[in-house]
Amino acid sequence: MLAVLTSKNRLKILKLLSRRDRYVSEIMELASMDGRNAKHHLDTLEESGVIQSYQQGRKKYYRLIKEIHLEISPPPEGRFILYITE
Template identity: 55%
Template sequence: MSLFDVLGSKPRLRIIQELSSEPRYVTELAERVGMDGKSAVHHLDVLEESGIVESYHVSRRKYYRLQRTVELRASPPPERSFCLHTDAIEHAASDDTPAD
């Protein structure tokens, strides 16, 4: 699936927006974006397969966090530019997130 296909989904964009503030576990994330857990897991799987988010476990909860910065820019004439760019996010070794 192309990055355009991945980001062409409103539910996935809402998930990315929510994860931009902090990592969230699946149930919490589903409630915050207004979808059922099964749909949230589907969209999170797509985002994880594309390398935009990553998951980790804390006890029995599965958390997701952004793994990449996603930037989309478009400008009208005369520039006529369109750019979709992603960069990996480096998570500090000292953060509170336990290893998988």
């Protein structure tokens, strides 16, 4: 799961989807990505189970289906916690 979150582009997509469902060309425009790049990142996120796609008319939409929380704290606590909820 951590590998999915290491991409700046995937984080942009997740941020967009945290606000509402979006269709592909909208994600491309708002995240400043070409179609091939956006599709690659959307496929990766969908395969990891973080997002889900659905068809509405002629548009393919994506939605966030899990909450992702990351907590990192410096010593002395030295915590690194990543948890995902549905």
